[in-house]
Amino acid sequence: MIDAGMAGFRHLFFHLLSALLLLASLPISNSQDEQAQALLHLKSTLLDPANCLETWKESSSPCRFLGVTCDSTSGEVTGILLPRSNLSGEISPSISLLSSLTTLLLQENSISGTVPAELADCMNLQVLNLSSNSLTGQLPDLSGLKNLKVLDVSSNKLSGSFPQWIGNLSGLVELGLAENDFDEGAIPPGIGNLKNLTWLYMANCNLSGEIPGSVSELSSLGTLDFSQNKLSGPFPMAISKLRKLFKIELYQNSLTGVIPPELADLTELREIDVSRNQISGRIPAEVGSLKKLTVIQLYRNAFWGELPRGFGDLQFLSAFSIYENRFSGEFPANFGRFSPLNSFDISENNFSGRFPGFLCQNNNLQFLLALDNKFSGAFPDSYANCKTLRRFRISQNSFSGRLPNGIWGLPLAVIIDVSDNEFTGRIPWEIGKSTSLSQLSVRNNRLSGEIPAEIGKLSQLQKLYASNNSLSGRIPSEIGSLNQLTTLHLQDNDLSGSIPSELGLCSRLVEIDLSQNTLGGGIPGTLSLLAFLNSINLSRNLITGPIPDGLQSLKLSSIDFSGNKLSGRVPPGLLVIAGEEAFSGNPALCIDGRSGNRWDPELGGCRVSSKHKYVFGNRMVFTVLVFSALIIFLAGLALVSYRSLKLDESIRNKDLKQCMEDEPKWKIESFYPLELDAEEISNLDEEHLIGSGSTGKVYRMDLRNRCTVAVKQLLKGNEARVLMAEMNILGKIRHRNILKLHACLTRGDLSLLVFEFMPNGNLYHALRRREAKAGEPELDWNKRYKIAMGAAKGIMYLHHDCSPAIIHRDIKSNNILLDEDYEAKIADFGIAKIAEESDSSCFAGTHGYIAPGNA
Known part of the structure; x- marks a missing residue:
C-alpha cells in the first residue's frame, strides 16, 4: 500500500512539473516568433547577392540564422554580426523589436538609407558598428543608450548637425564619427565626459574652431584623431595631459602656435602626425626623449631651427617626414643608426654639412628623399649596399665627388634623382x-x-x-x-x-x-x-x-x-x-x-638644280612634239568632217548669243558622296526656316532621296567669299564628332552650304529641355557622358589629326550639336584658326550651320 501511494505521488509530481515547464516555455516561444519576424523583415529590406542570409527562413529558429547570436538561457536574440557580407539595401526599423540586442555589427557593407531612429529603443545595445557603408541623413539621437560602449558610424555619408549629445554616452570606450558630411561645427565641449574613451576617431567630418580644453579629461584615451578638419587655434596644451596617449593625428588643419615641451610627458607616444598645419617654432629638445616613437610626421608647417639630438637615439623609428619646413643646421649624425627606418623625407629645408650615414643601417630603408637642402661634400659610401631603396632623391644640394657605384645599381629603385649637384x-x-x-x-x-x-x-x-x-x-x-x-x-x-x-x-x-x-x-x-x-x-x-x-x-x-x-x-x-x-x-x-x-x-x-633643268628641257621638247602632232591630226579630222556637218553660220551665232544670255549654272563642290540636285537645294521655302544669323539663313530641307539636310544661304559680301575658301578645308574633315559639310553650291553671288541635319538641336537647349511625359531632364548622366566623350574626341581630332591643325577657339554648349542618337558634333567654326603662319586664315565671323533655335 505504501509503495502504491508513493508511485501515485511521483506520477502526480511529474505531471505538475511538465505543466509548469510547458507554461514557462510559452512566452519564450512567442518571443522567438516575434524576433524571427523582426529578423525576416530586416532581411526583406536588405539585398544579399552573396546569399549570406540564406539560412534566415521562417522554418528555422532565429538562433540558427547565420550571423545571429542568442542568449543560451532565454533564447533571446543578442547579436547580429554580418560585417563585410556584401549587403546593400536599408536597415529595417523592425530591428527595435529585438529588445535584448547587445551587438549590431554591419560594417564594411554597402547599406544605404538612414540610420533608423528606432535603434534608440534597443536599450541593451552595447556595440553599434555601422562604419564604411553609404548611410545618409542625420544621425538620430542615441543618447538614451546608456549601456553603449562602442559607437562607430565613420565612413558614411551622414549629414546634418554634428551630434552634440555624444557627451551623454559616458560609458563609451570607442567613438567613430569620421568621414561624414556633417554641417560645420565645433567639437562638443561635453566630450570631456567620456572618461572611459580609449579610441576617438573624428577625422574629416567638418569640425571647426579650437580643440576644447575638456579633451584633457579623456584620461584613458590611447588614439586621438581630429585630422582633415578645419580646426584652428594653438596646438592644444590639453593633449599633453593624456598620459596613456600613444597616437596623435591632427594633420591637415589650421593649427598654429608651437609644440609645447610638456608633450615629452606622453611617454607612451608612438605616432605623431601634425603635418599640413601652420605650427611654427623649434621642436623642443625634450621631445627627443620619447623613446617609443615609431612615426614622426611634421611636414608642411613652419618649424625652424635644429632637430633635437635625441632623435638620433630613437630605436623604433620607421617613418620620418619633415619636408617643407625651415629646419636648418647639421643633421643628427646618428640618425637611423639604432632604428628600423623605412621612410625618410627631409626635402625642402635648409640642412647643411655632411649627410648622415646610417639611415640604411638596418637594411630596411625604402624611401630616401633629401632634395632641396644645402648638404655638401661626398655622399656616404654606406648607401652603396642599401639594396632595399625604391626612391632615392638627393637633388638640389651641393654634393660633390663620385657617387658610389653601388647606388647606380639599386635593383629595386624606381627613381634615382641626383640632379642639380656637383657630382663628377x-x-x-x-x-x-x-x-x-x-x-x-x-x-x-x-x-x-x-x-x-x-x-x-x-x-x-x-x-x-x-x-x-x-x-x-x-x-x-x-x-x-x-x-x-x-x-x-x-x-x-x-x-x-x-x-x-x-x-x-x-x-x-x-x-x-x-x-x-x-x-x-x-x-x-x-x-x-x-x-x-x-x-x-x-x-x-x-x-x-x-x-x-x-x-x-x-x-x-x-x-x-x-x-x-x-x-x-x-x-x-x-x-x-x-x-x-x-x-x-x-x-x-x-x-x-x-x-x-x-x-x-x-x-x-x-631652286631647280641644273640636272632637273636638263630633265625638264627634254620633257618640254617631247611634250611640244606630241602636242604638234596632235594638232595636225585634229586639223585634218576637222577638214574631213566639215562637209558632213553643214552647219548654218547664222544659226550657230544665234545659239551662241542665247547661251551667253542664259543664267550661269550652279557650281557644286561635294565633300561627301550624297546625291544632290542643285535646283532642288536652291528651292528654299520660308516655311522651313529654322534660324537666321549675321551671315545668312538656315533652312531644313527634306530631299527627294529621303535625306534631311540643313541648308544655309549666305548673305552677299566679302565675308561669305572668305567663308567659301575656308570651307574647302573644313569640307575635307572626316570625323564622326565633327559636323559634316556635304557640299558648297555657288552661282554668281549666291552661295549655299549643305550640312547634315541635327534633329536634337544643340547641347545648350538640350540641357534645359525636359521629357514631355515625365518632366525629367532630357539628358540623363549616360547621355551627358556620351556627349562629353564625343566632344572631346572631336576637339582632339581638330588639334592633333588635322593637317594643318584647326583650333576652334569657341567651344561652348551652343556649338555642340546632337544627332538623333545624342552623338555630339562640333560645329560653328566661325572664329576658328587654321594653324598656318598668318592670321589671314582665321574665319571672320559666325558662319557655320547653327542648330534650330540658335542660328
Whole structure:
C-alpha cells in the first residue's frame, strides 16, 4: 500500500512539473516568433547577392540564422554580426523589436538609407558598428543608450548637425564619427565626459574652431584623431595631459602656435602626425626623449631651427617626414643608426654639412628623399649596399665627388634623382643592375665619359634626364631597347657621332632633346615611326642631310632643328608647326616657294638644280612634239568632217548669243558622296526656316532621296567669299564628332552650304529641355557622358589629326550639336584658326550651320 501511494505521488509530481515547464516555455516561444519576424523583415529590406542570409527562413529558429547570436538561457536574440557580407539595401526599423540586442555589427557593407531612429529603443545595445557603408541623413539621437560602449558610424555619408549629445554616452570606450558630411561645427565641449574613451576617431567630418580644453579629461584615451578638419587655434596644451596617449593625428588643419615641451610627458607616444598645419617654432629638445616613437610626421608647417639630438637615439623609428619646413643646421649624425627606418623625407629645408650615414643601417630603408637642402661634400659610401631603396632623391644640394657605384645599381629603385649637384666621374656599368628604374635624373652635374651600353638593360625606364653635363662619345645604339621610354633629355653635353637609328624603336617616346652637342650624320628616318612624339629638339649640332618628310605625319607641337648643317627642302607640314625660326642657321635649307609661306632671310626659296633643268628641257621638247602632232591630226579630222556637218553660220551665232544670255549654272563642290540636285537645294521655302544669323539663313530641307539636310544661304559680301575658301578645308574633315559639310553650291553671288541635319538641336537647349511625359531632364548622366566623350574626341581630332591643325577657339554648349542618337558634333567654326603662319586664315565671323533655335 505504501509503495502504491508513493508511485501515485511521483506520477502526480511529474505531471505538475511538465505543466509548469510547458507554461514557462510559452512566452519564450512567442518571443522567438516575434524576433524571427523582426529578423525576416530586416532581411526583406536588405539585398544579399552573396546569399549570406540564406539560412534566415521562417522554418528555422532565429538562433540558427547565420550571423545571429542568442542568449543560451532565454533564447533571446543578442547579436547580429554580418560585417563585410556584401549587403546593400536599408536597415529595417523592425530591428527595435529585438529588445535584448547587445551587438549590431554591419560594417564594411554597402547599406544605404538612414540610420533608423528606432535603434534608440534597443536599450541593451552595447556595440553599434555601422562604419564604411553609404548611410545618409542625420544621425538620430542615441543618447538614451546608456549601456553603449562602442559607437562607430565613420565612413558614411551622414549629414546634418554634428551630434552634440555624444557627451551623454559616458560609458563609451570607442567613438567613430569620421568621414561624414556633417554641417560645420565645433567639437562638443561635453566630450570631456567620456572618461572611459580609449579610441576617438573624428577625422574629416567638418569640425571647426579650437580643440576644447575638456579633451584633457579623456584620461584613458590611447588614439586621438581630429585630422582633415578645419580646426584652428594653438596646438592644444590639453593633449599633453593624456598620459596613456600613444597616437596623435591632427594633420591637415589650421593649427598654429608651437609644440609645447610638456608633450615629452606622453611617454607612451608612438605616432605623431601634425603635418599640413601652420605650427611654427623649434621642436623642443625634450621631445627627443620619447623613446617609443615609431612615426614622426611634421611636414608642411613652419618649424625652424635644429632637430633635437635625441632623435638620433630613437630605436623604433620607421617613418620620418619633415619636408617643407625651415629646419636648418647639421643633421643628427646618428640618425637611423639604432632604428628600423623605412621612410625618410627631409626635402625642402635648409640642412647643411655632411649627410648622415646610417639611415640604411638596418637594411630596411625604402624611401630616401633629401632634395632641396644645402648638404655638401661626398655622399656616404654606406648607401652603396642599401639594396632595399625604391626612391632615392638627393637633388638640389651641393654634393660633390663620385657617387658610389653601388647606388647606380639599386635593383629595386624606381627613381634615382641626383640632379642639380656637383657630382663628377662616369655613369658606371652598374647602372644596368637597376632593372626596376622608371626615372633616372642626373642633369646639371659634372659627369663625364660615355653613356654605358648597359643602359639598354633598363627595360622599365620611362624618363632619362642627363642634360648639362660633360658626357661624351656616341649615344649607344642599345638605347633602342628602352621600349617604355617617353622622355630623353641629353642636351648640353659633348656627345658626338650620329643619332642612332635604333631610337626609332622607342615607340613610346614623347620628348627628344639632343640639342647643344656635336652630333653629326643625318636625321634618322626611323624617327618618323614614333607615333607619340610631341617635341623634338636637335638644334645646335652638326647634323647634315635632308629633313625626313615622314616627320610631317607625326603629332608634333614643338620642333627645333636650328643651328645645324641640314640641306634640302623644309617639309611644309613642319614649317606650319614650328615656323622659320626652328630651321634657321642651316644655310643649305630652303623653303618650297609653292607652299605659300613667308621666307626667312636665311631660308631662300628652293631652286631647280641644273640636272632637273636638263630633265625638264627634254620633257618640254617631247611634250611640244606630241602636242604638234596632235594638232595636225585634229586639223585634218576637222577638214574631213566639215562637209558632213553643214552647219548654218547664222544659226550657230544665234545659239551662241542665247547661251551667253542664259543664267550661269550652279557650281557644286561635294565633300561627301550624297546625291544632290542643285535646283532642288536652291528651292528654299520660308516655311522651313529654322534660324537666321549675321551671315545668312538656315533652312531644313527634306530631299527627294529621303535625306534631311540643313541648308544655309549666305548673305552677299566679302565675308561669305572668305567663308567659301575656308570651307574647302573644313569640307575635307572626316570625323564622326565633327559636323559634316556635304557640299558648297555657288552661282554668281549666291552661295549655299549643305550640312547634315541635327534633329536634337544643340547641347545648350538640350540641357534645359525636359521629357514631355515625365518632366525629367532630357539628358540623363549616360547621355551627358556620351556627349562629353564625343566632344572631346572631336576637339582632339581638330588639334592633333588635322593637317594643318584647326583650333576652334569657341567651344561652348551652343556649338555642340546632337544627332538623333545624342552623338555630339562640333560645329560653328566661325572664329576658328587654321594653324598656318598668318592670321589671314582665321574665319571672320559666325558662319557655320547653327542648330534650330540658335542660328
